[in-house]
Amino acid sequence: MSDELVDAIADMRDEEAVELARRLLDGGTPPAEVLGDCRTAMAIVGKRFEDEEYFIPELILAGETLRAISEIVKPRMTGSADTAKNGTIVLGTVQGDIHDIGKDIVSFMLDVNGFEVFDLGVDVPPETFVATVREVHPEVVALSGFLTLSFDAMKETVQALEQAGLRDDVKIMIGGGTVDDNVREYAHADAYGSTATDAVNLAKNWTGVEAR
Numbered sequence: 001m002s003d004e005l006v007d008a009i010a011d012m013r014d015e016e017a018v019e020l021a022r023r024l025l026d027g028g029t030p031p032a033e034v035l036g037d038c039r040t041a042m043a044i045v046g047k048r049f050e051d052e053e054y055f056i057p058e059l060i061l062a063g064e065t066l067r068a069i070s071e072i073v074k075p076r077m078t079g080s081a082d083t084a085k086n087g088t089i090v091l092g093t094v095q096g097d098i099h100d101i102g103k104d105i106v107s108f109m110l111d112v113n114g115f116e117v118f119d120l121g122v123d124v125p126p127e128t129f130v131a132t133v134r135e136v137h138p139e140v141v142a143l144s145g146f147l148t149l150s151f152d153a154m155k156e157t158v159q160a161l162e163q164a165g166l167r168d169d170v171k172i173m174i175g176g177g178t179v180d181d182n183v184r185e186y187a188h189a190d191a192y193g194s195t196a197t198d199a200v201n202l203a204k205n206w207t208g209v210e211a212r
């Protein structure tokens with residue numbers, strides 16, 4: 001772990017943070033480790049926000065810093081993509097939630113691992129998930145959410161798929177923020193994951209591609 005990078009992000013030294021991340025990557029630090037540092041820093045930012053030491057502008061700046069770093073990290077992440085697509089995945093941040101940095105990393109990782117990803121963006125209503133599943137027949141639906149409120153939206157999305165008669169046609173994974181097995185149970189999803197790598201491994205298992 002690089003304390004320097006964690007501190008630079010958490011202390012809002014945005015330009016320095018991006019430069020440090022670039023230097024670490026150029027020096028051979030694995031991309032996943034750099035993302036791990038970002039996650040540690042974001043937990044600190046989140047705590048400072050809870051403690052009212054930081055406010056919305058800091059959340060926004062931290063979000064922008066992270067996005068800038070993930071743009072440098074992405075091209076250095078390699079996957080096992082082959083030309084044939086491994087399967088189709090419909091992904092989105094659930095209704096009421098606009099956090100998309102984690103979702104975008106999941107989208108990218110699924111893509112480089114050979115999945116066709118229909119990324120519906122943020123604040124996606126259940127009906128949009130239902131319509132897209134009807135249209136593209138994915139094997140997997142992936143729901144992202146960072147707010148406690150999103151747990152209800154995840155549940156409603158799963159229910160909407162059930163009501164549309166599509167639930168048995170797809171596997172549903174959820175993730176983001178504090179999502180855990182209790183949330184999975186609450187939302188009636190098939191699995192949850194804490195990282196983009198979990199998302200890739202779940203998708204591989206469900207589509208019969210050997211998980212690494």
Ligand code: B12
Nearest residue numbers: 046063097098099100101102144147148175176193195196
């Ligand atoms: C940046 C940020 C923002 C930015 C988001 C920018 C953006 N474009 O995404 C902005 C400023 C917009 C924002 C707004 C708000 N935020 Co905010 N935000 C954050 C912060 C600091 C970081 C989130 C983040 O991007 N993390 C980085 C990524 C990379 O995280 P990650 O978890 O490692 O991602 C991995 C996994 O989640 C997983 N994953 C993600 N999706 C999926 C899906 C599947 C299927 C799987 C398997 C895995 C998976 O893979 C990712 C990659 O490995 C968090 C604090 C925190 N600790 O997370 C608060 C936090 C999430 N926000 C919070 C709050 C309260 C808000 C606001 C309500 C604030 C307000 N009063 O307006 C609004 C809500 C707006 C809305 N309607 O959504 C709270 C949520 C509290 C709660 N329990 O509900 C947090 C926890 C801060 C806090 N501690 O209070 N926020």
